[in-house]
Amino acid sequence: MTPYIRQLNVGDAKDYRAIRLEALKAFPQAYGATYAQAVKQPIGAFTQTLEQAVLFGAFDGDELCGIVCFVACEGAQDNHIGHLYQMFVKPGLQGRGVGLALIKQLFEYARPIVRQVHLGVGTNNHSALALYKKAGFEIYGTEPRALCVKGTYIDEHLMVKFLDSKDN
Template sequence: MNYAIRRLTQDDLAAYRAIRLTSLQDHPEAYASTFDSAAAKPDDYWRQTLDKLCLFGALTDDCQLVGLAGFMAETGDKDRHRGWLIQMYVDPALRGTGCAMALVDTILDYARGRVMQVHLGVWDQNPAAIRFYQKAGFHIYASDPRAYFWGGQFYGDHLMVRYLDMAPGKTVQ
C-alpha cells in the first residue's frame, strides 16, 4: 500500500477524529486519553486540537488516513528546547512497512531548528514499540511505573528522548 506523509489541516478534521478514536479504542494502554472521553468531545475540540498541535498523517493514494504523529513544543522559559512526539499511531495493516518510521522522521525533521530534543512516553509493556523508538535513535531516560490508572489497573511508562544536536543513540553523560 502506498502512502504519503503530510501535515493535517482543518479539511482533515473527520479523518483525524476517526483515526484518533481508533487508536484510543484499539490501544487504550498506550495513551493518556481515553476513548470515551475523546468520543464525547465536540467538533470544536477537534478543530482546536488541529490548530494547536502540529499533526502529520500518512495518507493512502485514495486519501485514507492510516497513520498519525504529532509534535508539541514546550513553551516555558527554561524548557522551550524540548518537544514531544505525541499521538503516534499506524493502522495495523501498515505496521512493518516503514510508515511509522516515515512519520517519526517527519516529526524529527519538523522539530529540528525548533527544539533541541524530542521526548516521548511509551507503555513499558510494549517491547516492539520500545525497540522501534530505539531504532529511531531514542533512548530511555526514566520510567514511571504507575504513570496511568485506568480500568482498575496501573500502567507504566518509559520516557524516551532523542537529542537532535547529537548523533542518534548518543546520550548525555
C-alpha cells in the same frame, strides 16, 4: 509501503477524529485520553487540536492511516524540548515503515525548533519500544504507574531523542 506524509490541517478534522478514536479504542493502554471521553467531543475539539499542535498524517492513497503529534514547550527554560504524542499506525500497516516515516517527518519539522524530543511509552508495549529505539530514542527513566487503565497500572519508559547530537 511508501506513505505520503504531510502536516494535517483543519480540513482534516473529520479524518483525524476517526483515526484518533480508532487508536483510543484499539490501544487504550497506550494513551492518557480514553475513547469514552473522545467520542463525546464535538468535531470542534479535534479542529482545535489541529490548530494548536502540529500533527502529521501518513496517507495510503486518500486514506489517513497513521498520525503523530508534536508539541514544543514554550517556557523560557524548557523551550529546547518538544514532545511526541498520539503516535498511531493502523494495525494492518504496522511493521511496514509507516511509523518510522512519521517520526522522521516529525524530526525534520522539530529540528529547527527544539534540541530534543521526549515521549512516554508503556514498558510492555514492545513493538512501540522497538520503533522508538530504531528512530534513535533512548530510555532515560521509567515512570511507575504512569497510567491506570481499568484499575491496572501501566509503567512508562521515558525516552529522549537528541536532535543536536553529532549522530543526527
